[in-house]
Every structure is written in structure tokens, then in C-alpha cells.
Amino acid sequence: MTEILSFHNVSFSYTPDKPDARKAVQNVSFSINEGEWIAIVGHNGSGKSTMVKMVCGLLFPQEGEIRVMQIILNEETLWDIRSKIGMVFQNPDNQFVGATVQDDVAFALENNGVPFEEMVERVSSSLKKVKMYEFLNHEPHHLSGGQKQRVAIAGALAMHPKLLILDEATSMLDPQGREEVLQTVLELRKEIGLTVLSITHDVEEALLADRVIFMNQGKKYAEGSPEEIFALGDKLTEFGLELPFAMRMTELLQAKGVHLSGNNLTEEELVNDLWTSNFSK
Amino acid sequence: MQKTNTLSKQRGKTTDLVIQAMLVALVFISTIFLNIKLPIASNGGLVHLGTAMLFIASILFGPKKGAIAGAVGMGLFDLVGGWLVWAPITIISRALQGYIVGKIAWSNGSRGDSIAKNIIATIVSIPVMVGVYYIGEAIMFSSFIMPLASIPGDLVQNGIGIIIAIPVCMVLKKIPYFASITR
């Protein structure tokens, strides 16, 4: 397995001259291998956005190091690393650079000096991958939020990235837009085995990941499969996160005296649990 | 302590470029979209807020950004609004105006934070703006009388511009975010 990204004891503080103040990110280590989907969850101020800023070199860690594809991230390697990372930000409006959909998808290619013929090819193929090809000449203000985010994903794909980062990319969308974007990411993973790092406070999005990193107050509080993380239950709610719907229902039902065997992350599991615990006797 | 220089040189340049783009867009929008109706008859009584926005841009961001915001923003308005013939005049006159306002408001170490300087800056720029328009229109119409007609409208617009720009700048300057970004 190839390692795509790793943090090694990374710390960062916005006020480095005050050693007593809480650091935004404190001694965090983790790694992502090729093909994985990792979700970082945590409420606002838990340090997750600072971590993203460090991955794309907008901030540099004060302690520890970050490696992208085993290369240490520093000012010399920065631009090379950026060309291998695709990023989708929170606000769909504020990351659209081009005048039309195709111009926007080409932006990163232009920056990296890709020749014209290859650009045309890559723009159309990545737009097809996110099913936005027919919008080639549309202007951004005629697109919905979900469509804009898909264009942003296409812009990232055009660079053939090793890693796609979704920085709260669905938090400003309506339910339909959120669905569109998550579906697109799921399909891309199936198709091209994309490695994904998603930063989110949406539990349902976190459930899609292979592994979840739970941040609290700048520290990594826990890391594990979604099952393991959501098994923490009340600890999560205490830190401002929600439990998945099925888990909430399970708890409520158990409180009303319904027999259920355990933690159910998805509705299917809960329905099955209800069946096996109550009907199949 | 040292590695926190997040604002690399390129980062600064990119931010500058985007801010300049926003200023152009803001001047354009204020010209085409924001109007105040006055009960006096000049110009049909409609006064656009483009000049006010130009003043604000120049006071907050200095001569260079102010000049480009004014020239490009209003030049674009001429282009879109069917006044393309005026575009060259507009570009010259507004660039000069933005530059003068920014230069004076940012003279001797102040960066648009002296209200007195800001007011002087805007007032001084008016004759220049009016003058360039006069000369330009005089050439266009081959007449020295004709362009006189637009002077009252220009004066009202600049006057309203000052009345609006000065307080808006005062408020914006107090917002910590702007106090830091314009430094």
C-alpha cells in the first residue's frame, strides 16, 4: 500500500508567541494510504480546518512534519505537491475562477503549463466524469451549488490528483446538492480508485468513509472505523457532533424497552436488528 | 516563531490581484445598479454611486488600486451601457481621479485614516475629473459650449460621492479586518 499523506506529530498555533495558549493543532499524527477515504470530524474550532490549510501549504507546522507521497512538505516542494492534490472548498461561489465551466476546469492546467491540445482533452474527460459535460459553456451564476461543486471536482480531476480533499464541501448545499456531490465522489472512487480526505461535520458523510478521525480541541481524540468512532456515543454528542439517525433511534427504542442487540449505524442494520431481536423466534 | 510567514510573496500578489478585481466589480456595480434619486432635475435626478465607490476604493487601498478600479470599472460600464465612445475619456479621467484621491489620502504615511486628508483628496480630484471630461467631449463634439452641459451633473455626482464615501470609509476602517488588510 502506498502512503499518500501523513502527519507526524504536527502542531500549529496561531499565537506562537504565547506558549500557554491552546494550540490550534496539537501533536497530531495519522496517515492515509492509496485508495482510502478518510473523514476528519469535529465541531467548529476543533482544528480540522487548520489541518487542511497545512496539507495544502497555506500554513506550515511549527512542530513535526507533513509528508505527501512521502515527500516532506516545505516551501521547495510546495508547488509540486499542490499539483498532486485536488481540493474542493466550502463555498461553491468563492472558488470558481473561470468565466465559464470549461475555463474553470482548465485553470489549474493553465497554471501548470499543460499544452493546449492536452488541456482540451483533459477538460472534457473530467467534465464527463462528473456529468457536467453538457454545461461546458455555462456561466457560474447559472449553476446550482451542487453543480458548482461538481465543476470544482472536475477541476481537481483534470490534474489527475493523488488525493482529493473535500473541505466541508457539502455544508452549504441543499439536500439535493449534497446528494449529487457525494454520489459523484462515490462513483469516482469506484471508477478510478480515488483517495479522499473529507473534512465534515455531517455524520452521514462520515459514515461513507473507511476511517474516521475525530478531532477535539486541536487534538486527535480518536481514530477508527465509523463503527468504532460512533460507538463512543455520548462522548461525540458532548463535543457537539450528532449521532447517525439509526443510532439515535436504537437508543430511543432501547429506552422504551424494545429489545435490540447493539449499535446500528445504518437503517438497514436497525431494521435487521429489530427483526432478529423481536420477530425471528 | 519564524515559520508563520503564511503570506508568501506570491500569496500577496494573488490576493492583490483578486482584491483589485473585486474593486473593479464593485465600482461597476455601483455605477450601473446603485442609484439615489434626487428631487433636482440634473441628469433626471438619478445619481449613481460609482464615484462614491471609486473614492472608497482609493481611500482604502491607495492610488494604484483606486486608479485601476475607477478606470476599468467605469470603462466597463461605458462598454456595457452603450457609451463606448466615451470609454477613452472615462478611462483617463477616472484613472487620474482615483490616483489623485489615493495619493493624497495616502500621503505622508497616512493610509486613508486621516479624515481631513480624505476630504481634501476627494475635493481636489473633482476639477481634474471634470476637466478631462470637458476636454474629451470638446474634441468629440467639436464644440466648447456643448460639454458645459454635463458639468453640473458631474459636480452633483462627485458631491454625493464625497458625502457617502467619507462615512463609509470611517466605518470600514474601524473593522479590524479592513484595518489589517489595507496595511
Place this chain on the structure above:
Amino acid sequence: HQLDPRSKLIFTFIFVVIVFLANNVATYGLLLIFTLFVILISRIRLYFLINGLKPVIILVIFTFLIHILFTREGDVLLNLGFLEVYEGGLRQGIFISIRFVVLVFVTTILTLTTSPISITDGLEVLLNPLKKFKLPIHELALMMSIALRFIPTLMDETDKIMKAQMARGSDLGAGPIKDRIKAVVPLLVPLFVSAFKRAEDLATAMEVRGYRGGEGRTRYRQLKWDAKDTTCIFALVLMTALLVFFRS
């Protein structure tokens, strides 16, 4: 219509200059014919051109009258006692009006057939040689295209803020002037704040997507110069020659 924006820009620019060469009946006649020809091949419906003329029509009439009233050359054509119309004045009035209408027509054609973004593209390529003098042409063009891209977004934003403040009782469009001017601060301040939040986000996004100035960049938007463009410029050169020849 399908011309390269560069040739359209060059064309319009030269045209605006040579319009001022005309100074007699022959040359103004030439100009008129040439303009009609341009209108014909541009295939723009006359309706749009007339529409483009609407805002300036009063100016044209006004100019015409001023010249009639104040130019005192040649024979007196009409004497109404208090007002004398000279032949020179009438001619001058007609000429200037023609010049003006022709200018408006040709520039309107440019605006109608070319989007601001292609004009930016054209300008960027045309002005590219100026890079030698350290003029940041690429940056200017990118800046323009970002400005154009954000105009609709900021327009919506303006509308929203305006409505929100109206709902809080401050109205740009009603009440005494003092109140209207006062209502501008609650509009412009949030607009600025929002525009700059966007600028910050966008700069971040651009940087993460590998933007580091114009150096080493390739262009996705390509311009194509073909025979039509050459013909068009050639026609204009011919026109210029004719004008110089016939002017008195």
C-alpha cells in the same frame, strides 16, 4: 460576427481615429457608406442599433442645435430676427451629428457582437508586447476576467443586502434625501465585507490550484485569426487611404 476579437478591436480603434479625418461632403459620405456596409455584414438587427442610439439621441440633437446657433461662417441661410442660421453652422451641425452617429453605431456593433470576456482576451494578446515595458498585461487580463466573473455574484449579494436592510426599515429608494444617503452605509459596508471575504477565499483557492503568476502558464482560450480578419483590416486601410485622398 465571427471575427477574431483582435481584428474587431483593431478595426474599432482605427475607425474611431479615422472618423476625425473626415471634413467635407465627400469624406462624410464615404464614412456613411462604409458604416452602412459594416452594419450590413454584421447582420445586426437595426432595432438593436437604434436602441443603442437612444440614450445619445438627445445629445446629437443638442450638438446639432449648438452648432447651428453658435457657428457663424458662410452665408446667412435663415434670418428669424433674433436668430440667424449660417450655412457653415448648418453644415458643421450635420457633419458632427453624422460623426457622432457613426461612432456610436460602430462601437455598438463591437459591444453587441463581442462579449466583454472576449474583448479582454483580445486585449491581452494585443497588448502582450507591452510586457517588455514591465506592464503586467497577464495580471490585468486575469483581473478583468475575475471581475467579470464576480459581477453577477456581487450583484445578487447587493440585492440581498439591500432587501435585508429594507426589512430593517432603511430604504435607499424612499423617504427624504438625508435618509436615502444615510441608507447607503448599511448597504456598502456589508457589501465590502462580503466582497473581501470572497477575495480571500478565491485567492486561497487559486493558490491551491497552482496559480503563481503569468510565468509558464499556457492558455486555454485560443484566438483564431483567419482570412476574414485580414480582409476586414485591409478594407479599413483602403478606407483610410480614400479618406486621406478626398479630404480637403
Place this chain on the structure above:
Amino acid sequence: MDIKLQQVSYAYSAGTPFEKYALFDVEMEIPSKTYHAIIGHTGSGKSTILQHFNGLLKPTKGIVHIGERKIEAGKKAKELKPIRQKVGIVFQFPEHQLFEETVLKDIMFGPMNFGVSEEEAEKRAREGIKQVGLPEEVLDKSPFDLSGGQMRRVAIAGVLAMNPDVIVLDEPTAGLDPRGQKEIMDLFYRLHKERELTTILVTHSMEDAAKYADQISIMHEGRCVLTGAPREIFSDSETLKKYRLEIPRIVKFQQKIEKLIGKPLSKICLTEEELADEIARALKER
């Protein structure tokens, strides 16, 4: 204050060649002190309708009744200020409307525009800030020094300080994290109960509509296609699908359970609590 829309149509750029209708013959009745949700897809006309509730837009056809007053198409609207004071709107991302130097001044802006004295406005601001769950200290801060969530609360306080009878909410939780969303929705529900505020929630969240509203109207392509109590509306998932809307997750789950048990539960459940109760009861009855 009752609000009633009678045959309301609205066209953008009315009277020009670009005329485009966004609303068609909308009928809606929102009785005083009720909680009414308007649901619809993006572009269904829900944000256009919202602006009719306090005269920000004037109907192209039809009549809008707001309490005793009415805004009628074709007639010049009288003084709109009294209407705007009585109907407060919390727009989407309301934090974008903040502009004053201090939080206090910003909250006082609304009431003072409506002629409330300075002392009274300040009193309301101090009450309001507590009501939205912020400490009184923030009143002296610049609104731009606060976090996004706090800014939103300040903006809400600014609308509440106008002492409206009706409050219109446009996607009030957009962009907040789950805890923030719940807090804001609970806040408005509390206000609805305590101050007896007529509340109009414009949203695309079926969940919120199910949880809080007494009445729901469904908008689709500029028309109000369905109005009813949540239990009625959500009992018919086929019709909703036609309008490209989904029934709330909780109702969907109930359907799964009903299939499992083999018979319907006694009612359509709108909260998780309710559903758990019903399931427990159904299982005991077996």
C-alpha cells in the same frame, strides 16, 4: 396578525420584453400565532413569495393581506414601514447584513429606523442578546470579531429587537454545524411559543418542517401545489415525489418498519421520540 395571499402572481421585469413570471396565482393563508413551513425545491418560487410577506416585492397580480393592511397589484402601496416593522425577516445568512461598529448599535439599527427611542432600543438589544443565547459582553464588541455562529445570532437579535408579530425565516440554519442548527431551530420554536410569534419557515429541510410546523405549503414551479398539516402532507409520498421532494427520513423509516411488522402504525410520526413510542407500542401489542 393573519397573512393571506389571494391569487398572487409575480413577474420579474414586469412590463418589459424580459418579463418572467416566478409566481402563479398563489393562495395561502397563515393564521396568527401559527407555525407555517413553506417547502420547495430551489427555484420553486419560495424566496419570491417570502418577499411578499412584508412588501419587499409587490404582487404583479392579486392581493397580499397583512393584518389589517393590504398590498394590491396595480395600486400604489401606502406607507410600508408599519408592515415591515410587524413582519421581521431573517434572511439566509443574515450575518451578511451586519455593518455597525458594535453589536449593540447594530441591534438598535432596526428599531430606531422604526422610530423607537434610543433608551427603548437599547433595552430591547439587551433583552434580545440574552434571548439568542449570547452573553451581554458581546454588545460592546465589533460584530466582525465574532465567530460565524455568533454573528448569525446577533443578526437574529437585530430582527427580534423590532418586536415583530410575524417572523419569516429563510433557511435559517444554512451552513451551520449540527449543534448550531439544532440550537437555532429550538430558539425559534421557543420564541414562537413564548412570544406567540407567527412563524413562517422557508426551507428545503423536510425534517425541520416535520418537526416544528403546524401547517406546510409545498411550492413547485411558482405555484402553491399543496397545503396541509404535516401528517397529511407526509402520508402521500407519491405526490411529493412528483414535486421532486422526499418525505422526511423519519417517515421513510416508519414505512420500512411498517413493512417489517406487516401493518401500519397508528399515525404518521414526525419526531424520533414519537416513532420510538409507536414502535414500542406496536411490538407490545403483538
